[in-house]
Amino acid sequence: MTSILLPDNEAEIEAIVHEAAQSGSALAIHGGGTRPIGRPVHAERTLSTQLLTGITLYEPSELVISARAGTPLSEIQETLAANRQRLPFEPIDYRHLLGNHGTPTIGGMTASNSSGPRRIHSGSARDSLIGVRATTGRGETIKSGGRVMKNVTGYDFVKLLAGSWGTLGVLTEVTYKLLPEAETERTLLLTGLSAERAVAAITAALGTPFEVTGAAHLPATDGMPTRTVLRLEGFDASVGYRTDRLEQVLKPFGSVETVAAEASRVLWKSIRDVEALEVPRDAAIWRISVRPTDGPKVGEQLVAQLGSRVLYDWAGGLVWASAPSEGDGGASVVRGAVAAVGGHAMLVRGSPALRASVPVFEPEAPGVAAMSRLIKATFDPAGVLNPGRM
Amino acid sequence: MSAIEIPKPDPRILARRGEILAGLAALVPPTSLITEEDERRAYETDALTAYRRVPLAVVLPETTEQVSKVLTFLNREGVKVVARGAGTSLAGGAIPSEDAVVLGVSKMSRILDVDTANRTIRVEAGVTNLGVSGAVSHLGFFYAPDPSSQLACTIAGNIAMNSGGAHCLKYGVTTNNVLGVKMVLIDGTIVEIGGAHLDAAGYDLLGLIVGSEGQLGVVTEATLRILPVAEGARPMLMGFQSAEDAGACVAAIIASGIIPVAIEYMDRPAIQVCEAFAHAGYPLDVEALLIIEVEGSEAEIEDLIGKITRIAAGYNPSGLRISQSEAESAAIWKGRKSAFGAMGRLADYICMDGTIPTGQLSAVLTGIAEICAGYGLRVSNIFHAGDGNLHPLVLFNANDPDEQYKAERCGEDILKLCVDLGGCLTGEHGVGIEKRDLMTYQFNTIDLDQQMRVKTALDPQWLLNPHKVFPLAGRPV
Numbered sequence: 001m002t003s004i005l006l007p008d009n010e011a012e013i014e015a016i017v018h019e020a021a022q023s024g025s026a027l028a029i030h031g032g033g034t035r036p037i038g039r040p041v042h043a044e045r046t047l048s049t050q051l052l053t054g055i056t057l058y059e060p061s062e063l064v065i066s067a068r069a070g071t072p073l074s075e076i077q078e079t080l081a082a083n084r085q086r087l088p089f090e091p092i093d094y095r096h097l098l099g100n101h102g103t104p105t106i107g108g109m110t111a112s113n114s115s116g117p118r119r120i121h122s123g124s125a126r127d128s129l130i131g132v133r134a135t136t137g138r139g140e141t142i143k144s145g146g147r148v149m150k151n152v153t154g155y156d157f158v159k160l161l162a163g164s165w166g167t168l169g170v171l172t173e174v175t176y177k178l179l180p181e182a183e184t185e186r187t188l189l190l191t192g193l194s195a196e197r198a199v200a201a202i203t204a205a206l207g208t209p210f211e212v213t214g215a216a217h218l219p220a221t222d223g224m225p226t227r228t229v230l231r232l233e234g235f236d237a238s239v240g241y242r243t244d245r246l247e248q249v250l251k252p253f254g255s256v257e258t259v260a261a262e263a264s265r266v267l268w269k270s271i272r273d274v275e276a277l278e279v280p281r282d283a284a285i286w287r288i289s290v291r292p293t294d295g296p297k298v299g300e301q302l303v304a305q306l307g308s309r310v311l312y313d314w315a316g317g318l319v320w321a322s323a324p325s326e327g328d329g330g331a332s333v334v335r336g337a338v339a340a341v342g343g344h345a346m347l348v349r350g351s352p353a354l355r356a357s358v359p360v361f362e363p364e365a366p367g368v369a370a371m372s373r374l375i376k377a378t379f380d381p382a383g384v385l386n387p388g389r390m
Numbered sequence: 391m392s393a394i395e396i397p398k399p400d401p402r403i404l405a406r407r408g409e410i411l412a413g414l415a416a417l418v419p420p421t422s423l424i425t426e427e428d429e430r431r432a433y434e435t436d437a438l439t440a441y442r443r444v445p446l447a448v449v450l451p452e453t454t455e456q457v458s459k460v461l462t463f464l465n466r467e468g469v470k471v472v473a474r475g476a477g478t479s480l481a482g483g484a485i486p487s488e489d490a491v492v493l494g495v496s497k498m499s500r501i502l503d504v505d506t507a508n509r510t511i512r513v514e515a516g517v518t519n520l521g522v523s524g525a526v527s528h529l530g531f532f533y534a535p536d537p538s539s540q541l542a543c544t545i546a547g548n549i550a551m552n553s554g555g556a557h558c559l560k561y562g563v564t565t566n567n568v569l570g571v572k573m574v575l576i577d578g579t580i581v582e583i584g585g586a587h588l589d590a591a592g593y594d595l596l597g598l599i600v601g602s603e604g605q606l607g608v609v610t611e612a613t614l615r616i617l618p619v620a621e622g623a624r625p626m627l628m629g630f631q632s633a634e635d636a637g638a639c640v641a642a643i644i645a646s647g648i649i650p651v652a653i654e655y656m657d658r659p660a661i662q663v664c665e666a667f668a669h670a671g672y673p674l675d676v677e678a679l680l681i682i683e684v685e686g687s688e689a690e691i692e693d694l695i696g697k698i699t700r701i702a703a704g705y706n707p708s709g710l711r712i713s714q715s716e717a718e719s720a721a722i723w724k725g726r727k728s729a730f731g732a733m734g735r736l737a738d739y740i741c742m743d744g745t746i747p748t749g750q751l752s753a754v755l756t757g758i759a760e761i762c763a764g765y766g767l768r769v770s771n772i773f774h775a776g777d778g779n780l781h782p783l784v785l786f787n788a789n790d791p792d793e794q795y796k797a798e799r800c801g802e803d804i805l806k807l808c809v810d811l812g813g814c815l816t817g818e819h820g821v822g823i824e825k826r827d828l829m830t831y832q833f834n835t836i837d838l839d840q841q842m843r844v845k846t847a848l849d850p851q852w853l854l855n856p857h858k859v860f861p862l863a864g865r866p867v
Contacts, residue, residue: 061641062748084647113589124589126597127566140836148745149777150563150817152552152601153825153832154859155841159565159597163590180647203507207530209618238690291508291586317588344591362591367581371848372593378843390592
C-alpha cells in the first residue's frame, strides 16, 4: 500500500518534493487519478493535488481563468457555464473509456494536454494555456507565462509542461484563456460512407471558410451504418447560412441530414469521450495522431490485422482504435502502421502488465529522445517525479 | 551613450579569424560565405538600429546539411553563432557581436510542399511570412500570423520570436500555427520535431523551440498550418472621447461573445500622423480610435457589425464608420499598418511591446502618459486592444544621446508598469538584448535559473545567440 500525501499549498509541495529529491524516493503525482495512462509508476508515495483547490482568478470580460491544480474540472466548467463561457478545446473525460470514477482536475487535464473534437478549430489545451506555476523535481516552484493573452517573455515552459504527465513538475496553478459559448450548434450527418470516403467529404468541408468545429467518422454499430459528422457553431443566423452552404459542398457524398442543437451536443460529447470504443472493456485502446488523409490508411490496416473498432476524430487525423489485449496489445501493428505515414500512437487503455511490457508513448527518434532526456534532467535531476511514466 | 551592453569580443576568437574563415570556406560554397568588411556590415544590426556590431563572418548555407556542418565546426571551435532571418527584430534579437558568426537562412527559401487536403504547408525557414500566404492564396488559403513586417520577415524569425500580428485575436500567434520543424542543434545533430500531424508524441519540444530566440538551435524547415480565406472581411472605425470609453467598449464586445478578427487601438497623436500619411478617413476630433474587423459572408458581416454597433452605442462613440468598399478597407488598414513608418517620419522612436490584462487599459494609458511626461518625452499609443498587447512609441531625437538614454529609461518604466499591472515585458517582439536586463523584474532567480538550465543543457558552451534574453549577470559560469 502506498501512502498518499495531500498538501494544500505550494510550500508544502516544495518541501515534499525537496525531501524526495534528497532521499531519492520516487513520487507518483496525482490530480484526480482519472487518467491512469502511461507506464505504471513505481513509487512508494503518491503526491495528490486533491486539496490544492480553488479558482484564484476569473475575469469574464478578459476571457481568463486561473485555478489551483487540484480544482475539479467540473467546478471550472460550471463557473464558466454560468457566464456562458467555456474552455475552447473541449477536454475529453477519460472516465468512460478507462472505467473509473474519480474527479478529473484542471491540473490533470493540463498535464495530459487533453483536448477533444474542437481541437481542429481551437487548438489543444496547450494552445489555450497561458500561464503555469509548477514545482520542479528540485522542490522549487517556477512560473511561466501569466494571465495575459500574448506573452513571449522567456522560454515557453507553459507548452513544455502541458502534456508532460507530471514528469517535469507538479503543476500547482494554471491559467487558461477562454472563449464565449456558441449561441447554437448544428451537425451535418452523412451515413454509410467508408472511412476513406468520409475523410474525403470532411476534407472538402474543411477546405471551405465555413469554420467546422468538429469533424468525425463513427464506426457502424449493430444495425446502424457508419456516420460521418461535421459540426457548425456560432450565432444562429450564421450557423443556418453555413449549414446551407456546407450541404451543397457535401452533396456529392450522399444525402445530408442535419442534427439540431440539443442532439448535436449529446453526439459530440459521446465522440469526445470515445464512447463508441467503451466496450468490450478488456480491449486495448490506442490513440493515434496522423495527417488526416492518412487516418483511413492506418485505421483500415488495424481493422484488417487486429480486427480493430475505429473512431476517427480531428478530420480523420485522430484515430481511436481497439486492439486485442493479448500479446503486445497490437503494439507492433500499430507502430508499423504509424511509422509508414508519420505520426504517433499512445496506448491509453491496457492492463498494467501490458503497459509495462510495451512502450505506451511513441518511441522518439534518437536526437529528439536525447533532447527530452536533457530537459527532463534539468527539471528533475534526481528522477523522482513519476519515474518511468513516459 | 548606449545603455545596453554587448560584451567585448573574445580576443582569442578574433585572433583566430583567418583560421575560422578557412574552416567555414571548406563547408559551404564560396557564394555562401561573406568575409569582406563592407559586406559584413549589412549584418551588423537589425531593426533595433541604435546597436550594431560587425560580425566575424556571415555564412548563408543552402541546405540543412550545410547548417549542420557549420554548427558542428563552430561548436568544436567554440565560436558564437547568431542565427538571422531577415533582421527585422525590434528587440535586437539578430544583432551579432564582433566575435560571432552570423548564420543567415536567406538562401533557404523554397516552398517544399503544399497540402491543402491536410491544410498544411512545408517551407524552408528563410521564406518570408507573406511568401507563405502568397504560395497558397491562389488555392484560397492563407497563413494566419501577420506581423507588421510580414513583407520582409522570415518564418525562421517568426518561430524564434513567436511572432503575432493584428489578426491573432482570432487565429493565435506563431506557436499556435506551427506543426513541426526541422532544426539543427549546436552539435550539428539534425532533429525533426512534430510534423503534419497534431500534438507531440512526448514532451512538447516544439512549444519550447518556438519563442526560444535562436538560443536552442537553428530551425531550417517548418510545417505550418494554413487556413481557408474567409468569404469576406470588413473593418469599421469607431472614435471615442476617452480611452476609458474605448477600453470599456472593447471589453463589452468580447463579453458579448463576439471575437472579431482584429481590434486595433490608436490614440490621438497616432490618429493624426496616420491620417496625414494614409488618408484613411480616420476621425481627427477623437481621443481614441478603434479599428474592428469582422469576417464571414455578407450577411454574417452585416449581422456582426449590427451587434457591435449596438454594443458600442453605450460608450459614446463618434465618427462611427463602416467600410463600404474594398478600397476603403485597404485604406483603413494601410493607415494602421504604416503607423510605425509614418511615425518615423516625424521623429525617432522606440517601440515598446508590453502586454496587460485588457481590464487595465485605461490605467496603463494614464500611467504611460505620466511616465513620458516625467521624462519630457512624447508618446503615441498603437496597440492590439483585443489581447492587451501595447505598442507605445516613445518619440525622441536619435542625434541627442541624452535623449536616447532618456527614451530607453522611459521605455523600461513603461514595461515595468505593464508587469505591475499583471502583464508582461513582451507580447510578440521578444526579449532580445532590448529587454534582457528587465527579465529580473518579471522573473525571480528560480524562474530564470531553470530557463538557463535548459539553455545550458542544449547548448553547453552558450554559443547560440548568447547575449540575448538573460541578464549578463547571474549566468552559469
